[in-house]
Amino acid sequence: DQKRRQRGSVGVFNEALHDEVKREQRLCERLRNAIDNDELCVHYQPIINVNTNALSSVEALLRWSCDGENITPDVFIPLAERSGMMPEIGAWVLNRALIDLSHWSASDAMCLSVNVSIAQLLDDEFIKILDNALQTTQVAPQRLSLEVTESVFANDEELVTQRLQGLVRRGVKISIDDFGTGYSSLFRLQTMPFNFIKIDRSFVKNTSEESDTIIRATLLMAKEFGCETIAEGIETEQQFKHLAMLGTDYLQGFYFAKPMKLEDLKNWYNEKN
Ligand code: C2E
Ligand code: MG
Ligand code: MG
Ligand code: MG
Secondary structure: OHHHHHHHHHHHHHHHHHHHHHHHHHHHHHHHOOOOOOOEEEEEEEEEEOOOOOEEEEEEEEEEEEOOEEEOHHHHHHHHHHOOOHHHHHHHHHHHHHHHHHOOHHHHHOEEEEEOOHHHHHOOOHHHHHHHHHHHHOOOHHHEEEEEEHHHHHOOHHHHHHHHHHHHHHOOEEEEEEEOOOOOOHHHHHHOOOOEEEEOHHHHHOOOHHHHHHHHHHHHHHHHOOOEEEEOOOOOHHHHHHHHHHOOOEEOOOOOOOOEOHHHHHHHHHHHO
């Protein structure tokens, strides 16, 4: 009897797994054609300088509209990673964002942040694609910051370090994204040439004393290593004031602006200035 019950639950489990696999396969096929079908779009979220209150840079965030349904990056980016599409999709984002920036004259003093996933960073073509994009758009490398998460170091550490140093030689900036949530090593902060540390939104959201201690320690360490700091996920005036008081250099979050289509970003900017 027990055996039968077990077999039964395995059956249900298999069915659920099967549905899941089928959904993933379907999404995967759609994603493979998303670029050709014009379903991808880059949105931009402002990053604000605490001291001047001015727009300092924008983060490019990829959007996918599949049959009118918006699939979130947290779903399709891992899917693209697993199915080997990330180098191509990432290249598309990089080109799109640099073209958008280069065509917008008001953006001259602005920087651009682009997320780079591990598959993209390790791709043999990555540096060539980057050089080409910078060359054709004539955007100064110093205006581009590439965001990597701590998890990239869980991979081929030597190759990752080599790639990041290649970026530094070009003058491109490097940000460490979602800092404090992943595979951290203080040693790495010292040896890697990060320009920006992005304090994860979970610490901003959490009002506990422990969270503040972590933020304070991170800010101190960043200063020590010559990195600037960006706090993610500022949603309220209170959080804005608090993170400013703690001494964060830049702030990003819905309190200032959500990620927007290029046109909306331009309108937002014009209203602000
Ligand atoms: P991320 O790089 O940490 O980006 C910040 C995420 O926080 C974005 O989610 C943004 O919309 C969201 N966010 C910003 N301010 C607030 C706020 O005040 N409150 C809340 N609740 N959320 C806020 P999004 O756009 O859904 O992207 C999720 C993740 O997907 C990104 O996290 C990044 O890891 C990845 N991603 C997005 N676009 C790309 C891309 O082009 N390439 C790669 N490799 N990854 C990307
Ligand atoms: Mg990011
Ligand atoms: Mg982040
Ligand atoms: Mg994230």
